[in-house]
Amino acid sequence: MDTTISTGAEEESVWGGGNRPLGASYGKLMMWFFIVSDALTFSGFLASYGFSRFKFIETWPIADEVFTHVPFVHGNFPMYYVAFMTFILIMSSVTMVLAVDAGHRMMKNRVILYMFLTIIGGAIFVGSQAWEWATFIKGDYGALETKGGRILQFVKADTGDRAALADFAEVIPTERETLGRSDGFWFSSESSLPTYSLEEVKQGFLANPNILIRTETLNEEGEKTLLTREESLAKIKDATLVVEGANLIRNEYGSRLFADFFFFITGFHGFHVFSGVVINVIIFFNIILGTYERRGHYEMVEKVGLYWHFVDLVWVFVFTFFYLV
Amino acid sequence: MAHEHKLAIFRGALKFKSNTQKIWGVLIFLSVVTTVEVALGITKPHVLVVNTFIGMKLLNWIFIILTLVKAYYIAWDFMHLRDEKSSLRRAIVWTPIFLVSYLIFILLFEADYIYNVFKDGYLQWNF
Numbered sequence: 001m002d003t004t005i006s007t008g009a010e011e012e013s014v015w016g017g018g019n020r021p022l023g024a025s026y027g028k029l030m031m032w033f034f035i036v037s038d039a040l041t042f043s044g045f046l047a048s049y050g051f052s053r054f055k056f057i058e059t060w061p062i063a064d065e066v067f068t069h070v071p072f073v074h075g076n077f078p079m080y081y082v083a084f085m086t087f088i089l090i091m092s093s094v095t096m097v098l099a100v101d102a103g104h105r106m107m108k109n110r111v112i113l114y115m116f117l118t119i120i121g122g123a124i125f126v127g128s129q130a131w132e133w134a135t136f137i138k139g140d141y142g143a144l145e146t147k148g149g150r151i152l153q154f155v156k157a158d159t160g161d162r163a164a165l166a167d168f169a170e171v172i173p174t175e176r177e178t179l180g181r182s183d184g185f186w187f188s189s190e191s192s193l194p195t196y197s198l199e200e201v202k203q204g205f206l207a208n209p210n211i212l213i214r215t216e217t218l219n220e221e222g223e224k225t226l227l228t229r230e231e232s233l234a235k236i237k238d239a240t241l242v243v244e245g246a247n248l249i250r251n252e253y254g255s256r257l258f259a260d261f262f263f264f265i266t267g268f269h270g271f272h273v274f275s276g277v278v279i280n281v282i283i284f285f286n287i288i289l290g291t292y293e294r295r296g297h298y299e300m301v302e303k304v305g306l307y308w309h310f311v312d313l314v315w316v317f318v319f320t321f322f323y324l325v
Numbered sequence: 326m327a328h329e330h331k332l333a334i335f336r337g338a339l340k341f342k343s344n345t346q347k348i349w350g351v352l353i354f355l356s357v358v359t360t361v362e363v364a365l366g367i368t369k370p371h372v373l374v375v376n377t378f379i380g381m382k383l384l385n386w387i388f389i390i391l392t393l394v395k396a397y398y399i400a401w402d403f404m405h406l407r408d409e410k411s412s413l414r415r416a417i418v419w420t421p422i423f424l425v426s427y428l429i430f431i432l433l434f435e436a437d438y439i440y441n442v443f444k445d446g447y448l449q450w451n452f
Contacts, residue, residue, distance in 0.1 A: 022413040032417055043425040047432045054436030059451065064366070083363040087356065094352045097403050101344050148452035217451070222374055238452065309403045313396055320392040324366045325385045
């Protein structure tokens with residue numbers, strides 16, 4: 001048992017304390033612990049998204065038709081804006097690695113510049129996500145909901161384009177007003193009424209033979225099933241509700257779970273980006289104050305860098321599973 | 326802190342002179358992969374949509390594989406896993422891969438079962 005005799009050899013007591021068996025400091029290891037557990041949380045969310053999607057595989061909304069907007073521009077641009085957001089986040093990841101690299105070489109001013117750019121990138125991303133949410137909540141075409149909670153969308157027969165409710169709904173003068181707190185009991189009120197009532201949409205639909213109904217069901221080509229005019233006329237009898245935009249209860253894009261998971265997962269990711277920006281700002285001021293210069297190393301930048309890259313890593317997966325697949 | 330950086334990517338096929346150069350190189354690679362993904366997502370080539378592999382469109386398989394490739398380079402080069410000891414790297418990478426594969430396997434199988442119940446069972450939900 002020669003090994004019990006201390007010969008000053010480190011190999012025998014790698015895990016005996018007093019050294020770093022994994023070659024990483026305590027702080028860095030703890031950050032990795034956190035990242036692994038957070039990765040498992042996100043995987044759980046995305047896997048449950050996959051669960052719901054496989055359950056309704058034949059009726060799931062097509063992301064290309066949901067996310068088609070670019071700020072300040074009108075028209076149909078599927079995914080361009082999300083691709084831009086992805087690029088912004090990868091770019092801010094790059095400036096973060098450059099900050100870590102400059103930190104290793106103890107170049108304070110470089111670290112300040114790169115951290116600043118990283119924070120700007122993160123802020124642009126969070127802002128874009130807020131805009132994306134606002135557009136999604138507002139909706140664009142409007143739809144009808146059936147007794148079974150399915151969504152009926154409208155298409156113009158001659159061009160094949162989607163038809164907004166405003167394109168064909170008739171305006172019928174009516175007395176119906178939103179029930180407010182001041183009208184009935186103090187505990188009863190309702191959220192805002194849709195722009196058109198069910199009766200107005202139905203009348204407009206009957207009067208306009210150019211409008212067809214599109215159901216949620218996907219055909220072999222992976223596109224939504226378009227009904228003929230006769231089928232549409234039969235189908236519209238099932239409609240019970242006008243839906244505009246999206247919320248946690250119903251949405252005009254199709255399966256209700258789609259909006260629920262969208263809000264939950266991109267919201268959770270957006271919260272990570274937001275807290276990442278806050279942490280980056282704190283570290284940014286510490287760098288300016290010279291905290292790490294005095295400490296002799298910039299490992300703190302490396303640690304927040306790990307978190308920041310992780311946020312980017314998660315986005316790569318969210319991007320794939322929400323917008324591409 | 327890992328002070329020495331391994332400067333070769335693509336299994337040594339591409340070597341960089343400095344760490345900064347490697348970072349820009351990886352950025353270019355990631356941007357190209359993202360561009361390919363978006364281009365495929367917009368054009369949706371008919372061949373890749375019609376043909377399937379294990380019940381999923383070839384296009385979706387391509388997206389998932391490209392995503393894993395991107396994740397690899399973000400973790401290896403941006404998060405410096407390439408420079409860490411292999412024991413740390415394995416602990417970080419294989420633990421989630423094992424757990425997540427298992428989770429995906431059971432959840433997707435169960436979901437497919439429920440899909441078939443909805444489809445073939447005496448259950449009316451799409452009305």
